[in-house]
Amino acid sequence: MFISKISSGFSVNNYRNNVSFQRRGMLSPLKADTFSFSGKVQEKSNEPQLKEKTIYIFLGPPASGKGTQAEKLAKKLNIAHISTGDLLREEVKNETKLGLEAREYMNSGRLVPTELFERILVDRISQKDCQKGYILDGFPRTEEQARMIDELNSEENAKIKVIQLVVDEDKLIERMTARAKYQNREDDTVDKLRTRIVVYNGVKDTLVNYYGDKVVPIDANLDISAVQSQINESIEEDLA
Numbered sequence: 001m002f003i004s005k006i007s008s009g010f011s012v013n014n015y016r017n018n019v020s021f022q023r024r025g026m027l028s029p030l031k032a033d034t035f036s037f038s039g040k041v042q043e044k045s046n047e048p049q050l051k052e053k054t055i056y057i058f059l060g061p062p063a064s065g066k067g068t069q070a071e072k073l074a075k076k077l078n079i080a081h082i083s084t085g086d087l088l089r090e091e092v093k094n095e096t097k098l099g100l101e102a103r104e105y106m107n108s109g110r111l112v113p114t115e116l117f118e119r120i121l122v123d124r125i126s127q128k129d130c131q132k133g134y135i136l137d138g139f140p141r142t143e144e145q146a147r148m149i150d151e152l153n154s155e156e157n158a159k160i161k162v163i164q165l166v167v168d169e170d171k172l173i174e175r176m177t178a179r180a181k182y183q184n185r186e187d188d189t190v191d192k193l194r195t196r197i198v199v200y201n202g203v204k205d206t207l208v209n210y211y212g213d214k215v216v217p218i219d220a221n222l223d224i225s226a227v228q229s230q231i232n233e234s235i236e237e238d239l240a
Contacts, residue, residue, distance in 0.1 A: 047078050049240045053158040054133040055149070056235075057140070059207060060165030061200040062193055063175040064220050065227060069165065070137040072228055073235070080134040082124055084117060109195030111203075114145050125152065133158070142203055143210050161238070162211045163231055165220035169197060 056073065058066040067083060074081035088106060091099030098116060105112045117139055125134060140146040149160070176193045208215050216234045220227050 048076060050077060050079075050133055050238055051240045053131070053153075053156055054238055055153060055158050055160045056133070056135045057149070057160065057162045057211075058135065058137045058165065059162050059204070059215070060220060061167060061169075061172055061204075062196045063172045063179065064165040064167045065224065066137050066165060068224060069163070069220075069227055069231055070135045073163075073231060074135050076232070077133070077235075079132055080127070080129040081137060082121075082130075082134055082139075083137040084112075084121070084139040085137070087124075088112060088116075107192070109192045109199060111141055111199055114142065114148065117145065118148070121148075122152070140207070141200075143206050146207060146210050159238070160211070160214055161235070162207075162215040163234065164208065164215050164217045165227070166217055167220045171221050172197060 056070075058070045060066045067085075070081050070083070088099070088102045092103045092106065093099070098119065102112050102116055121139065124130070136149070140149055153160070173190060173193065176190055180189060218227060218230045218234070222230075
């Protein structure tokens with residue numbers, strides 16, 4: 001696989017400028033203005049400031065509240081919130097080549113292959129609103145993808161912290177049932193949720209072991225405010 005060939009001197013810029021990478025056409029279909037993102041950079045003196053560039057990875061099963069909490073943290077820190085699920089859904093909506101391929105995986109609840117994410121992520125994190133740091137919501141989901149993130153940021157030596165949202169399965173089903181009643185999301189049926197939970201549980205332990213002491217467990221069975229308070233407390237050490 002292409003990703004296994006990344007060298008230790010790797011960075012986002014030399015990856016994007018690599019001739020063989022460009023020949024593969026991996027960046028050309030995906031322009032920054034194709035999508036809408038949260039967390040635009042706007043300097044304000046009263047905002048919390050990170051001591052160093054930090055990448056927050058939100059790890060958790062579907063319906064655990066990753067998107068909600070990631071968006072809140074992005075606004076608090078004024079950094080980019082990158083939801084790979086939203087990016088893929090936009091591709092599906094626009095019926096691009098990538099979207100049509102990804103739709104088969106998303107509709108069945110299976111993991112979307114790393115190769116599809118490469119084309120989105122490399123271009124996205126080179127944007128201005130990722131200079132101070134960013135939040136990854138829904139990625140990585142395998143050890144291979146985690147190693148890709150490490151390589152992408154090896155030159156800048158960015159700090160990585162994993163926010164693990166822990167939720168009981170019964171609670172997840174309850175939330176999904178409520179969400180399915182009010183939203184029209186094709187990939188959010190209860191049956192597909194159960195499949196996605198099984199898939200998530202299959203890779204969770206691998207990622208937790210990979211990241212080790214970078215993982216911060218959060219009790220996400222609680223309400224939104226209580227979960228947010230736990231996350232805010234966990235990042236205090238990261239602030240200047």
